[in-house]
Amino acid sequence: MTDVEHCTALVVDDDNTKRYIIGSWLQRAGHTVVYAMNAAETFQRLAEHDVNLVVLDVKLPDMSGVEVCARIKAEPETASMPVIHISAWAVDVTDRTHGLQRGADAYLTDPIDPDEFIATVEAVMRYYRARVRAERMAGQLSAFTRTSLAINAAETFEQLTTVAARGAYDIFREPASVLVLAPDGRPRRAVSLNGEPEQRASPPAVFDQLIGLMDLGDAPDTTVALVSARQWKSVLPDAVAHGDVAVVMSRSKRGRPPICIGIEARGEPDEVDLNILRQLGQAMALAMEALRSFAEQHFISLTLQRSLLPSEHPTAPGWTFSVRYEPASDQAEVGGDFYEVIDRGDHMLVAIGDVQGHSLHAATVMAEIRHALRAFAEEGHDAVTILKLLNGVMLRYHDDQTVTMCLMTLDVHTGALQVANAGHLPPLYLADGEARYGKGGGVLLGFPADGVAIEETEVPPGGTVVLITDGLIEDRGIPLSTNLERLRTIATPVDDDLERFSDRLLAEFGHREDDVALVALRRAP
Numbered sequence: 001m002t003d004v005e006h007c008t009a010l011v012v013d014d015d016n017t018k019r020y021i022i023g024s025w026l027q028r029a030g031h032t033v034v035y036a037m038n039a040a041e042t043f044q045r046l047a048e049h050d051v052n053l054v055v056l057d058v059k060l061p062d063m064s065g066v067e068v069c070a071r072i073k074a075e076p077e078t079a080s081m082p083v084i085h086i087s088a089w090a091v092d093v094t095d096r097t098h099g100l101q102r103g104a105d106a107y108l109t110d111p112i113d114p115d116e117f118i119a120t121v122e123a124v125m126r127y128y129r130a131r132v133r134a135e136r137m138a139g140q141l142s143a144f145t146r147t148s149l150a151i152n153a154a155e156t157f158e159q160l161t162t163v164a165a166r167g168a169y170d171i172f173r174e175p176a177s178v179l180v181l182a183p184d185g186r187p188r189r190a191v192s193l194n195g196e197p198e199q200r201a202s203p204p205a206v207f208d209q210l211i212g213l214m215d216l217g218d219a220p221d222t223t224v225a226l227v228s229a230r231q232w233k234s235v236l237p238d239a240v241a242h243g244d245v246a247v248v249m250s251r252s253k254r255g256r257p258p259i260c261i262g263i264e265a266r267g268e269p270d271e272v273d274l275n276i277l278r279q280l281g282q283a284m285a286l287a288m289e290a291l292r293s294f295a296e297q298h299f300i301s302l303t304l305q306r307s308l309l310p311s312e313h314p315t316a317p318g319w320t321f322s323v324r325y326e327p328a329s330d331q332a333e334v335g336g337d338f339y340e341v342i343d344r345g346d347h348m349l350v351a352i353g354d355v356q357g358h359s360l361h362a363a364t365v366m367a368e369i370r371h372a373l374r375a376f377a378e379e380g381h382d383a384v385t386i387l388k389l390l391n392g393v394m395l396r397y398h399d400d401q402t403v404t405m406c407l408m409t410l411d412v413h414t415g416a417l418q419v420a421n422a423g424h425l426p427p428l429y430l431a432d433g434e435a436r437y438g439k440g441g442g443v444l445l446g447f448p449a450d451g452v453a454i455e456e457t458e459v460p461p462g463g464t465v466v467l468i469t470d471g472l473i474e475d476r477g478i479p480l481s482t483n484l485e486r487l488r489t490i491a492t493p494v495d496d497d498l499e500r501f502s503d504r505l506l507a508e509f510g511h512r513e514d515d516v517a518l519v520a521l522r523r524a525p
Contacts, residue, residue, distance in 0.1 A: 007052035007125055008032040012042050012068070013086070014061050022055055022086070025114050026121070039063035043071075046078060053125060058087035058099065066102050073103035080131055082124040086112060133272075140276055143170040147280065151287045157182040158199060160291060161190035164261065164284055165197040171276060174264045175240050180288050181207050181257035183295050193240055200238065209235045210260050214249045222250040222285070224278050226265060240264070246274065248281035252289045259284045314343035316412040322498040324518040326506060336362035336403070337469045337517040338370055342377050348412055349377050349386075352467040352519050353405035353424065356446075365398055369405075369445075383407040383420035387445065387452050391422070394446040402446035406467055410459070415523055417465070419455040425470060425484075428491060431463035435488045462525040464494050464501075471514030472506070483509075498522050 009026050013019040014037050023033040034049050036042045039062045045051065054072065058065040069083045085099045088110035096107040105124045108117060147167025154160035161178045168176035169192040179189045179202060187202040203209075210216075213231060214223050229241035239245075239262075246265040251258040261281055269277075313321050323339055336355020341348060351373060355366045372393050376386045387407055394403060404424040410417050419427060419438055426440030443451030459465055473483035490508050495501035502520050 005125070005129065006030045006032070008034065008050055009053040009055060009121075010034050010036060010042065010045050010049070010051045011055045012036045012038075012060070012065070013055075013057040014038060014059075015057070018057070018086075018088075022117075025117055026055075029118050029121070031121075037061075039065075039068045042068055046072070051081065052128070053121065054081060054083045056083055056085055056104075058085050058090045058095070066099050066104075069099070069104050070102045080128065080135070082106075082128045084108065084120060084124060086110070137272055140171050140272075143167065144276055144280065147171065148283045151283055152290075154287065154291065157188040157291065157295075158190075160284075160287060161188045162197045162199065164280075165190035165192040166195065168192065168261055168263060168280065169195050169197075171280065172263050172273065174266065176264075177236065177239060177260075177262040178284070179206065179210070179260040180284075183292055191239075203236070206235060207257055207260075210247075210249060211258065214247060216249050216251075216258060219254055220252055222248065222278055222282050224248045224274050224281070226269070232262060236262075243267075246277055248277050250278075250281035250285035252282075252285045256289065256292075259288050313341040314348065316343070316348060318524045319410075319412055320498045320522045320524070322502040322518075322520040324502050324506060324516070326512065326516045336366035337471065337515040338366045339467070339517045339519045340370060340373060341519070342374065344377065346411070346413070348410045349383065350408040350410060350467070350519060350521060351405060352469060352517055353403055354469045354471075354517070356402045358514075362401075365401060365403075368397070369393070369403055373407075383409045383418060384452050384454065387420055387422050387442075388450050391445045391447075391450060395448060398446065402444040404444055408465070408467075410521070415459040415461070415463070417457050417459055419453075419457065421453040421455070422451075425468060425473075428466040428468075428488060429457070429459075429463065430466065430491055430494050431460050433492055435492050437484070437488065459521075459523045461523055464498070464520060464522040466491065466505070467519040468505075469515070469517045471512050471516040472509055472518065474512075474514055476513075494522075 009031050011019055011022050011033055019035055023035060026033050034045050036045045038060050056065045056069055065085060072078045072081060072083060082105040083103065085104045085107040091109040099107045106120050108120060147164065147170065150163040150167060151160060154163055157180055161180055164178040165176050168178065175193045177189065177191050179187055181187050187206055189200050189202045190197045191200050213227060213235060214225055216223050225247055226244045227247055228244055232241045232245040233239050241264055244265045246263045246269050247260065249258040249260050259281065261284065263277060313323060321341060325337065336357065338353050340351040353369065355362045355369065369390060372390055373386060376389050381389065387405065405422045406424040406427065407420045408417055421440055421442040423442050423444035426438035429436050429438065438455050439453065441453030443449050473480060473487055475483060491505065495504060498520055502518055505518065506516065
């Protein structure tokens with residue numbers, strides 16, 4: 001046979017001679033043959049062998065062949081398997097019609113001509129192969145769509161490689177490896193051998209070796225090639241590869257490190273597989289570039305924000321200060337959280353605030369507010385006046401944004417404390433084993449109204465005051481009041497070491513989805 005691939009055929013007939021004759025015709029045509037004598041053996045052979053075709057006698061001792069065919073077609077695993085009925089007694093038009101209506105792909109009656117039989121086999125197998133290819137392609141394209149969506153939704157380089165490896169396995173049903181080189185210079189690699197991806201370490205200079213292996217230039221390009229298992233393992237010694245590996249490398253911008261996806265190729269991949277692999281590589285390269293750009297913007301924003309925060313804060317006899325700034329994660333956009341401690345001689349100004357939004361713009365607005373705060377403090381204004389002046393800055397230059405701020409004036413000699421609040425969370429006061437919040441309130445900066453809330457209090461000897469931004473206590477699905485109470489409860493007893501105390505508060509709430517700023521100050525006993 002020249003126009004159809006060889007298959008494994010199951011011949012079912014209770015007549016030994018007929019079973020042998022049909023099997024010999026198939027074997028001479030190059031097919032592999034397994035046999036069954038009745039319905040029970042038929043289902044047993046289907047479970048035991050990778051059968052592609054069933055040649056089925058209509059009259060079996062334990063069940064009608066027509067019913068056997070109907071059951072084969074009813075199972076999802078065998079629904080597309082071609083079935084050819086043969087019969088020496090059910091030869092009428094109504095018999096043939098009934099058999100075809102119950103699912104048979106062809107119906108032959110005795111006497112059967114060998115050439116006609118083999119031609120019928122070729123015809124049904126051509127249709128079967130085409131149907132299998134079409135179903136496989138539809139499944140691959142569906143998996144490709146799901147994978148593309150997951151790739152573009154990835155927020156970290158580890159997540160990107162993980163979803164890509166899982167998706168590559170879903171598309172091709174073969175072991176898959178995905179490698180990217182993150183902006184920090186550290187390769188990320190995920191491997192999926194059976195659908196469950198895992199992160200693996202990569203050898204040094206792995207991308208230099210891959211680029212040399214694929215002969216990839218420096219220009220934006222996508223290259224697909226077959227490499228031997230020996231070549232693949234020379235780059236990735238722990239790789240699982242029993243034969244050739246289909247590899248795609250792609251970059252979307254000149255000079256960028258390419259992404260790499262390797263799929264074990266059992267046999268020669270067809271053009272459809274290679275085209276899907278090429279598209280997967282291009283989708284991965286674009287997602288990688290977007291994530292890289294996002295990470296670089298985050299790094300710039302974070303560097304800017306950290307550079308604008310005080311590198312050190314003033315000291316005062318009898319007082320201890322502790323400050324923290326924690327970004328949400330390596331991939332989240334930075335926010336506008338800030339703090340400030342300003343020594344004014346007879347008193348100190350302690351500020352904490354949060355600019356609306358998470359972006360490079362929010363960080364630059366934060367910088368402007370902090371510089372303006374310092375300038376107004378240098379002019380000698382009191383806290384209430386400073387907040388009102390800052391509100392004027394927001395209305396004039398950033399009328400589309402808001403800022404919350406708590407600005408405290410501390411008399412370092414007496415412990416007297418004035419708290420001016422513009423919509424920020426209230427301070428937490430700790431003294432004598434008890435913890436309570438201040439009254440808070442006030443109107444956010446950026447609204448055309450001056451509504452500063454004022455509170456007068458005193459920090460007693462041994463007392464501690466804690467200021468935070470809402471990133472510490474905000475959790476989806478949990479009321480803010482619940483976490484405020486949680487913070488109040490865990491803040492006591494207060495650690496003797498204020499730095500350890502600040503670390504404990506941050507650790508209590510774990511990884512945050514938002515930036516966090518914290519200022520703690522304590523009066524000596």
